[in-house]
Amino acid sequence: MRAFDLLATIAGKILEENRNPTMTTDTSSEQDHSGFAKECQNANKSFKSELSDEGSCGKKCFSFLSSQTNNPNCCSEEFLHPEIDCHSGLASIVTSSSFLERVVANNLVDSKSHNEMENITSNAKLDSPGYAEVSCCKLDGDTSEVKDEPHRLENVPIESGTKTCCFEDPSDENHPALISLDDNAKLSMYNDGTPCSSLSKGCGTVPVVSRDDDKNFSGCSHPSTKPKSFRSMTNIGDRIRKTLASKYSKVAQESKVDICSSCDGDFKPTYHCKKYCYKRQRSQMNIPLKKRKLFNCSSVLNSKGFLRSGGIYYSPVNDMSHNAPGSSPRRMREDCGIESLEAHQQSALQCGSSHVKLRIRSFRVPELSIEIPETATIGSLKRTVMDAVAALLGGGLRIGVSFQGKKVTDDSKTLLQTGISLDNQLDAFGFTLEHNSSPSLPYLYAAHSSHVPSLEICQSPISPAVIHWRSQGSFDMLHEHQVTNLGNFVESDHDSAPSPINTSVDKGRKDYKTLYTVPEMIEEELAMIPMLQKSKRSEIVQRRIRRPFSVDEVEALVQAVEKLGTGRWRDVKIRAFDNSKHRTYVDLKDKWKTLVHTARISPQQRRGQPVPQELLDRVLIAHTYWSQQQTKVTAQTASRN
DNA sequence: GTTAGGG
DNA sequence: CCCTAAC
Numbered sequence: 001m002r003a004f005d006l007l008a009t010i011a012g013k014i015l016e017e018n019r020n021p022t023m024t025t026d027t028s029s030e031q032d033h034s035g036f037a038k039e040c041q042n043a044n045k046s047f048k049s050e051l052s053d054e055g056s057c058g059k060k061c062f063s064f065l066s067s068q069t070n071n072p073n074c075c076s077e078e079f080l081h082p083e084i085d086c087h088s089g090l091a092s093i094v095t096s097s098s099f100l101e102r103v104v105a106n107n108l109v110d111s112k113s114h115n116e117m118e119n120i121t122s123n124a125k126l127d128s129p130g131y132a133e134v135s136c137c138k139l140d141g142d143t144s145e146v147k148d149e150p151h152r153l154e155n156v157p158i159e160s161g162t163k164t165c166c167f168e169d170p171s172d173e174n175h176p177a178l179i180s181l182d183d184n185a186k187l188s189m190y191n192d193g194t195p196c197s198s199l200s201k202g203c204g205t206v207p208v209v210s211r212d213d214d215k216n217f218s219g220c221s222h223p224s225t226k227p228k229s230f231r232s233m234t235n236i237g238d239r240i241r242k243t244l245a246s247k248y249s250k251v252a253q254e255s256k257v258d259i260c261s262s263c264d265g266d267f268k269p270t271y272h273c274k275k276y277c278y279k280r281q282r283s284q285m286n287i288p289l290k291k292r293k294l295f296n297c298s299s300v301l302n303s304k305g306f307l308r309s310g311g312i313y314y315s316p317v318n319d320m321s322h323n324a325p326g327s328s329p330r331r332m333r334e335d336c337g338i339e340s341l342e343a344h345q346q347s348a349l350q351c352g353s354s355h356v357k358l359r360i361r362s363f364r365v366p367e368l369s370i371e372i373p374e375t376a377t378i379g380s381l382k383r384t385v386m387d388a389v390a391a392l393l394g395g396g397l398r399i400g401v402s403f404q405g406k407k408v409t410d411d412s413k414t415l416l417q418t419g420i421s422l423d424n425q426l427d428a429f430g431f432t433l434e435h436n437s438s439p440s441l442p443y444l445y446a447a448h449s450s451h452v453p454s455l456e457i458c459q460s461p462i463s464p465a466v467i468h469w470r471s472q473g474s475f476d477m478l479h480e481h482q483v484t485n486l487g488n489f490v491e492s493d494h495d496s497a498p499s500p501i502n503t504s505v506d507k508g509r510k511d512y513k514t515l516y517t518v519p520e521m522i523e524e525e526l527a528m529i530p531m532l533q534k535s536k537r538s539e540i541v542q543r544r545i546r547r548p549f550s551v552d553e554v555e556a557l558v559q560a561v562e563k564l565g566t567g568r569w570r571d572v573k574i575r576a577f578d579n580s581k582h583r584t585y586v587d588l589k590d591k592w593k594t595l596v597h598t599a600r601i602s603p604q605q606r607r608g609q610p611v612p613q614e615l616l617d618r619v620l621i622a623h624t625y626w627s628q629q630q631t632k633v634t635a636q637t638a639s640r641n
Numbered sequence: 642g643t644t645a646g647g648g
Numbered sequence: 649c650c651c652t653a654a655c
Contacts, residue, residue: 569645586643589645
């Protein structure tokens, strides 16, 4: 909070100097997007949030970046905040999602506060949730306009001395949002050479593993026309809603102070960040997170010209500013466990700071031991492996870094101190997944296994597990502005699921930024992949993988309940599912609940893998019986008293 | 930690 | 499957 207080103070100062009607919000833009804002509000009505002060949402301008993805509905963009150049008085729109950036932008040419702001910047980052910067979906209006100009980004004018990015509002070509950043000062924040338009922070600050069921992701639905689309979404939508809204909102509250610049030019400290989050989340609810990430980054990818070839990404196109042809990413295959790593260096802009950009194509999962009956099905083997991997990734892993063959153990060292600089061949850079604490391997038994030959799998076949590592190192300026190209990794993936991890970084320690894992082979509905190394203050809890009950499991459950009755779920668990680590007694209770429900509805209404009617009949019988028993017991107890 | 029930 | 209240 201290940082925000400082920011607010500075904002006040800035305002006093610039409290003039020069802050003119582009009202046409406002109108253009009022529909969107309205959708936000509509969406919020059905959304369980106590959001108020809707007005400020409508005052924001939204820009939708046309993207070159298959689905032009979903666009990467940033909130547009009306901004003015303090000195020129020109009204320009700076795409940024936080007051912090706006202040920074405002002070691009303010040399007086330069240093001050820099400090604040780095401080504030620690508290900034960043998750608010997820991509947004074009919710209303037809999409033809977007389709008509899918390459707008490529036409970004590049002027010497000024980094200019053009955001085109697809809903109104007459009001392009311009970012005009002076080349000095704070532009170092963007000094990876990435176009501003690519600085979609959602890519970097909401590390996500996403699973993609294409059937679910055919496009963005429109809340305006499908007000209940959220409810009808698959569990993914449900997951997104809950994960983002519920989990992230907790984080949001940690730093929900933002400064709202309204049309009258006043900066108002308000508490609406949370609302934004909700709104933005809400507005995206009908877009699977993975796709959102993809779209969010797609413009980056496209604008940067990354191509995929044989599972390895490389960039035939140099960055718009500085990449020399020779510095294009290299392929590498390290013994240390990285299948390939694309290291990618970019020189800094004139500010002089520099950073290293790395991309790890994939990690190998370290040793994994699995024991499974010979009679087990391939499907159960897969699940078992998945369990093992999930358990491993769920917290038993850490990242190891080696450089030039030597293991780098001192986490406090900067990249520079380690000898990693622009001049280095980043081929020498290696990452490993290591067992975190316990030297013992995760050992997993398949359900119902008794004594069976064990199958030891080293270098688990979960492959390719894609982990995207973003170097933050000691370069504060990177932070959220560095582009991540998750979309590259997941574009062909069909088995990834949204999975946030906590990106909070301890003060003074910046080890890693984000990690993405995208196993591809899980056949069943893989909802979430546990992320690497949950942060200590991990407010974001992982949703478990959804694993539909098999008929065998249902059978076992029914049998146990018949014997033990309802209400003794722990016993049921021990009796019938003791070997199924992933089935908790709550799960069994829930399953019974749904079984009872399923048994009561007509077969036509049933979904999912059909449960034999015989089992359902038994469910009803058992349920009725034990309900009566319970009634009797309570009646007896009551009569006694 | 378990159980029950709503979401 | 999650979350929470109640025990």
